[in-house]
Amino acid sequence: MSSTLESPPHAVSPARVVAEPEPRTLVVALAGNPNAGKTSIFNSLTGLRQKVANYPGVTVERKEGVWSLSPELPPARLVDLPGLYSLEAASIDEEIARDVITGRMEGMPAPDVIVAVVDATNLERNLYLVTQLLEAGRPVVIALSMVDLAERSKLEIDIERLGQLLGVRVVPVTAKQRRGLDELARAVLAAVGAPAPGAKWRLSPRAEEEVRRLYAAGAANREEALRDLYAEELPTDEERREAVERARERLSHADPQWWQEPLTARYRWIEQVTEGAVRGASRDERPGTTERIDRLVTHRFFGPVILLLVMGVVFQAIFSWATLPMDLIDRGFGALGEYTRAQMPAGLLTDLIVDGVIAGVGGVLVFLPQILLLFFFIALLEDSGYMSRAAFLMDRLMRGVGLHGKAFMPLLSSFACAIPGIMATRTIENPKDRLATILIAPFMSCSARLPVYTLMIAAFFTDRKLLGFISVGVLIILSMYLLGIVVAIVVAWILKHTILKSPPPPLVLELPPYRVPNFLNVAQTMRTRSWLFVKRAGTVILTISILLWALMTFPRSAAHPVPDAQEGGAVQAMRETGVEAKGKPAPETVKSTEGETIEGEQLQQSYAGRLGHVIEPVITPLGFDWKMGIGLIASFAARETIVSTLSIVYNVGKDADAQSPSLIEAVRNAKRPDGSPAWTPLVAVSMMVFFVLACQCMSTVAVVRRETNSWRWPLFMVAYMLVIAYAASFITYQGGRLLGLG
Amino acid sequence: MSIAYAALEQSRELPERVETFDPVSVSLDRLRMGAHARVLAVRGEGAIARRLMEMGVVPGAPVRVIKAAPLGDPLEVRVRNYHLALRRSEAQTISVVMNDK
Numbered sequence: 001m002s003s004t005l006e007s008p009p010h011a012v013s014p015a016r017v018v019a020e021p022e023p024r025t026l027v028v029a030l031a032g033n034p035n036a037g038k039t040s041i042f043n044s045l046t047g048l049r050q051k052v053a054n055y056p057g058v059t060v061e062r063k064e065g066v067w068s069l070s071p072e073l074p075p076a077r078l079v080d081l082p083g084l085y086s087l088e089a090a091s092i093d094e095e096i097a098r099d100v101i102t103g104r105m106e107g108m109p110a111p112d113v114i115v116a117v118v119d120a121t122n123l124e125r126n127l128y129l130v131t132q133l134l135e136a137g138r139p140v141v142i143a144l145s146m147v148d149l150a151e152r153s154k155l156e157i158d159i160e161r162l163g164q165l166l167g168v169r170v171v172p173v174t175a176k177q178r179r180g181l182d183e184l185a186r187a188v189l190a191a192v193g194a195p196a197p198g199a200k201w202r203l204s205p206r207a208e209e210e211v212r213r214l215y216a217a218g219a220a221n222r223e224e225a226l227r228d229l230y231a232e233e234l235p236t237d238e239e240r241r242e243a244v245e246r247a248r249e250r251l252s253h254a255d256p257q258w259w260q261e262p263l264t265a266r267y268r269w270i271e272q273v274t275e276g277a278v279r280g281a282s283r284d285e286r287p288g289t290t291e292r293i294d295r296l297v298t299h300r301f302f303g304p305v306i307l308l309l310v311m312g313v314v315f316q317a318i319f320s321w322a323t324l325p326m327d328l329i330d331r332g333f334g335a336l337g338e339y340t341r342a343q344m345p346a347g348l349l350t351d352l353i354v355d356g357v358i359a360g361v362g363g364v365l366v367f368l369p370q371i372l373l374l375f376f377f378i379a380l381l382e383d384s385g386y387m388s389r390a391a392f393l394m395d396r397l398m399r400g401v402g403l404h405g406k407a408f409m410p411l412l413s414s415f416a417c418a419i420p421g422i423m424a425t426r427t428i429e430n431p432k433d434r435l436a437t438i439l440i441a442p443f444m445s446c447s448a449r450l451p452v453y454t455l456m457i458a459a460f461f462t463d464r465k466l467l468g469f470i471s472v473g474v475l476i477i478l479s480m481y482l483l484g485i486v487v488a489i490v491v492a493w494i495l496k497h498t499i500l501k502s503p504p505p506p507l508v509l510e511l512p513p514y515r516v517p518n519f520l521n522v523a524q525t526m527r528t529r530s531w532l533f534v535k536r537a538g539t540v541i542l543t544i545s546i547l548l549w550a551l552m553t554f555p556r557s558a559a560h561p562v563p564d565a566q567e568g569g570a571v572q573a574m575r576e577t578g579v580e581a582k583g584k585p586a587p588e589t590v591k592s593t594e595g596e597t598i599e600g601e602q603l604q605q606s607y608a609g610r611l612g613h614v615i616e617p618v619i620t621p622l623g624f625d626w627k628m629g630i631g632l633i634a635s636f637a638a639r640e641t642i643v644s645t646l647s648i649v650y651n652v653g654k655d656a657d658a659q660s661p662s663l664i665e666a667v668r669n670a671k672r673p674d675g676s677p678a679w680t681p682l683v684a685v686s687m688m689v690f691f692v693l694a695c696q697c698m699s700t701v702a703v704v705r706r707e708t709n710s711w712r713w714p715l716f717m718v719a720y721m722l723v724i725a726y727a728a729s730f731i732t733y734q735g736g737r738l739l740g741l742g
Numbered sequence: 743m744s745i746a747y748a749a750l751e752q753s754r755e756l757p758e759r760v761e762t763f764d765p766v767s768v769s770l771d772r773l774r775m776g777a778h779a780r781v782l783a784v785r786g787e788g789a790i791a792r793r794l795m796e797m798g799v800v801p802g803a804p805v806r807v808i809k810a811a812p813l814g815d816p817l818e819v820r821v822r823n824y825h826l827a828l829r830r831s832e833a834q835t836i837s838v839v840m841n842d843k
Contacts, residue, residue, distance in 0.1 A: 085796050085797060122823055123823075124798060124823065125798045125822055125824060128796060128798065257785070263795040263796060264795070264801060267798065267803070271802075298812075298818065301812070392811055393812060395815070396811060396813035506790045506793070506829065507827060507828065508790070508826065509816075509826070509827040510824065511818060511825040512825075
């Protein structure tokens with residue numbers, strides 16, 4: 001990396017830049033409204049040479065790529081700013097963009113040139129950001145996008161005239177056909193070091209008069225006087241502050257909305273520019289396609305129906321199409337583990353590698369198909385323009401709980417898996433609304449809960465019918481989904497009225513024209529998002545899974561001979577005698593092999609097993625015994641692990657799945673020390689309720705940690721969900737017993 | 743802009759002149775669906791009013807309510823050649839005048 005330039009670029013003549021022996025790396029910032037086609041241009045300019053990280057301290061994505069401006073020069077750094085409507089710093093995105101443009105972002109020099117992407121079909125609003133960029137005093141080049149669409153709607157833009165009126169170069173660009181990219185590079189090179197055009201708009205005569213007075217009263221220049229007059233904070237200098245206060249007083253006397261003048265004035269100037277440079281199509285008519293599509297898509301009746309269909313497809317994809325690759329990954333890592341075990345000498349190291357590392361990496365990668373698929377759909381829906389319609393349709397319902405319409409999609413995704421759902425909350429601008437959405441997302445019954453439901457139903461509710469035809473099992477699963485939703489609504493309401501109290505989020509949402517999605521953008525989104533997941537969440541998941549392995553492995557019981565195991569033939573399962581479970585065989589219907597018994601033995605000996613005993617008094621009121629406790633502890637890594645853990649505890653081998661007859665039998669026959677059955681239908685329901693409401697998923701915790709940039713919120717989430725889960729299970733079990741169901 | 747805007751400018755200083763310009767000033771949420779109108783004033787304060795104006799909803803801008811969402815709220819509004827979704831509560835803070843026709 002070559003030297004960075006500290007002084008503003010207009011202090012450097014273009015000649016000097018060229019004369020430097022080692023031409024330094026230019027920094028170009030790419031700014032533009034959302035939906036202006038910025039991402040397509042960024043992708044076309046940089047190809048795959050880009051990287052995504054976060055800006056320090058915030059979760060705003062920092063996208064940067066490498067752009068070869070000309071063969072003679074080292075490629076420039078192209079910084080893609082978040083899509084924004086204004087530099088006024090109302091949201092984090094806007095604050096970041098402003099800091100980057102003014103060179104206040106740490107680790108990033110002020111850009112030499114700003115490329116402003118302007119949507120030709122929506123000139124006026126897009127030019128608003130341009131007026132602010134011009135005010136920032138940096139050289140600006142405009143990349144005019146969607147020119148083909150503007151032509152199709154008979155909008156004639158006199159590009160040269162537009163450039164003259166704005167005082168900057170305007171280059172029409174069609175990213176898909178790669179037209180205009182070279183011209184854009186030339187324009188950027190020509191703009192390096194050129195004097196910045198500055199702001200051209202003027203306030204009303206009355207306001208201009210006040211600006212002149214402030215300038216006379218000691219402001220350094222017009223820009224500063226303007227800032228003093230309209231900025232929220234007053235100048236610290238007492239004399240100047242008084243001058244500003246007097247000026248505001250006079251202005252507000254004439255017009256109570258005096259503060260609106262700069263905004264109105266910018267648009268006044270923009271209208272002059274567009275009147276001078278745009279002809280054709282009446283300015284109030286839009287090409288009809290989008291409106292015609294919307295007649296159906298946001299229709300009173302068909303709108304919600306279409307939304308349901310779209311959701312159905314997304315759901316189906318994540319739920320069932322993803323299972324095949326997920327199984328393959330799962331099996332692949334299982335095979336890899338077995339292969340490794342076979343190749344290495346038996347021992348702790350092998351166990352660590354197989355059960356800790358390989359299983360841990362597999363546990364991360366197994367989510368990839370779901371995440372890729374979800375982001376494929378999200379990118380598709382966003383790029384096509386449908387996503388804002390979904391928010392438009394759902395806003396009224398979501399507002400009922402104090403959430404934004406945009407929270408709908410992430411929450412829905414969370415029914416498949418909370419991880420991509422939580423990552424999808426990034427579209428919500430207000431941090432408090434976003435946090436509220438993140439905190440309730442894990443209540444949506446994700447696919448990892450299904451094995452638990454399946455086992456419980458298979459063990460206790462199969463073949464039961466209500467009124468002769470309604471399957472009790474299906475009914476129970478449905479009520480579990482419903483329970484999650486109801487609790488999520490209540491919690492969202494409480495959060496939004498207490499710690500995340502903020503006025504109901506405003507909805508000022510652009511409904512962009514429908515466009516054919518750009519598949520390069522979609523692919524890029526999938527690539528960068530999933531890589532971020534693997535990298536950040538992956539490290540945490542791996543660490544925790546090694547930790548869990550250690551908890552279940554140490555201390556070793558191998559030193560103790562396994563009693564009875566050597567006595568040949570009839571190896572029997574453990575009798576449930578509580579703490580002294582070790583080696584007191586009792587007749588059991590389920591026969592176990594020797595290896596399975598050793599596994600069970602080891603688990604009971606381990607710290608995890610001891611923890612199971614430690615927490616037993618706490619979980620007894622929920623109807624659980626210490627063996628279930630071990631399952632619960634293990635399930636905090638990932639819910640579905642309770643199935644394999646129970647299999648180990650009940651000595652039926654850890655490869656049993658939720659439908660294995662041996663496991664179902666073992667669960668049915670498990671006994672408490674007093675000989676009564678450990679599991680009853682009521683215990684099973686209590687267990688399911690606990691699984692609906694508790695945050696037993698280290699991947700979710702890791703992702704929340706990453707998305708909120710602190711441990712505070714993930715820990716809060718685990719804690720409050722645990723409290724709710726405990727209370728609900730308690731009420732279920734004790735209430736059920738009072739009703740005589742136990 | 744121009745004539746309509748000049749009239750608006752004056753109306754801000756001499757409110758009684760509004761009548762000679764257009765007698766009907768309503769808030770945007772009460773505007774008949776499909777009626778063409780122009781923004782007279784954004785009455786709100788703070789971040790939301792600012793955001794609306796940044797998005798082009800400033801005095802003089804052409805607006806038209808396209809439709810309401812299935813549950814009656816939010817509204818889809820066309821402003822300056824693009825479409826914007828707004829809640830009724832936000833639309834209430836925008837007063838508009840109907841174009842004469």
